[in-house]
Amino acid sequence: MRQPFVAGNWKMNGSRDSAGQLLEALVRDFQPNGAEMVVCPPFVYLADAMRTLRGSAIKLGAQNVSAEESGAFTGEVAATMLQDFDCSYVIVGHSERRQLFGEDDENVARKFMAATRLGIRPILCVGETLEQRDAGETETVVRRQLDAVLEAAGVHAFVDAVVAYEPVWAIGTGQTATPDQAQAMHEAIRTRVGEADGTIGDRLRIVYGGSVKAGNAAELFAMPDIDGGLIGGASLDAENFLDICQSAEKAGAN
Numbered sequence: 001m002r003q004p005f006v007a008g009n010w011k012m013n014g015s016r017d018s019a020g021q022l023l024e025a026l027v028r029d030f031q032p033n034g035a036e037m038v039v040c041p042p043f044v045y046l047a048d049a050m051r052t053l054r055g056s057a058i059k060l061g062a063q064n065v066s067a068e069e070s071g072a073f074t075g076e077v078a079a080t081m082l083q084d085f086d087c088s089y090v091i092v093g094h095s096e097r098r099q100l101f102g103e104d105d106e107n108v109a110r111k112f113m114a115a116t117r118l119g120i121r122p123i124l125c126v127g128e129t130l131e132q133r134d135a136g137e138t139e140t141v142v143r144r145q146l147d148a149v150l151e152a153a154g155v156h157a158f159v160d161a162v163v164a165y166e167p168v169w170a171i172g173t174g175q176t177a178t179p180d181q182a183q184a185m186h187e188a189i190r191t192r193v194g195e196a197d198g199t200i201g202d203r204l205r206i207v208y209g210g211s212v213k214a215g216n217a218a219e220l221f222a223m224p225d226i227d228g229g230l231i232g233g234a235s236l237d238a239e240n241f242l243d244i245c246q247s248a249e250k251a252g253a254n
Ligand code: 13P
Pocket: 009, 094, 166, 170, 171, 172, 173, 174, 209, 210, 211, 212, 230, 231, 232, 233, 234
């Protein structure tokens, strides 16, 4: 039995005020009922978020982490610093970081390990572009992204990790993967990790990201290998995000 998981990736949105209001609404209205809920605000709002979330069941995550431990790395944020703000999770390898900030598989694997070394759970994002899908390369690309981390970190590092399958063409486009398309890739990811260790593969939470909304969450989460979602735009609205979380709880209870 895998606990459903829903995380909100706020990306570079909002203000200190709007972040505070969103968190307060989530804390007020979230009724934990089996799903794990995580919010990932921008770094600069983590301190406020930590205070607001104290005593609530909602966990805090960051959107990125440095692969380095400390030192002369201007603009970077170390895993130890995330620990200072009670971050339980950190997103690594988001396609926006891969595409816009030049992060490669090796980089992503090092970030994954920087997090797990300190007990911060990585949310490892993998996914293909539309070009790669059209060229029939979806499985190869996702497998390469996954293998880079499996080989560097070892399968045991996946015990506490979450994998997010986020097809790049579905992110922020309103074009969600169909439940069948997503399920096929989630199954492939689970099989791949399962080849390295069957128990870890079975227990691994694999969540879907890419234009998840209150209206399509239930059918996605009903698929056998989809254990929840990594939510962008819809996580900026408390009511929508809570709705999505409820869909994950219901799917988990079935
Ligand atoms: P959207 O939900 O806005 O498509 O973003 C998905 C995403 O990138 C989450 O990390």
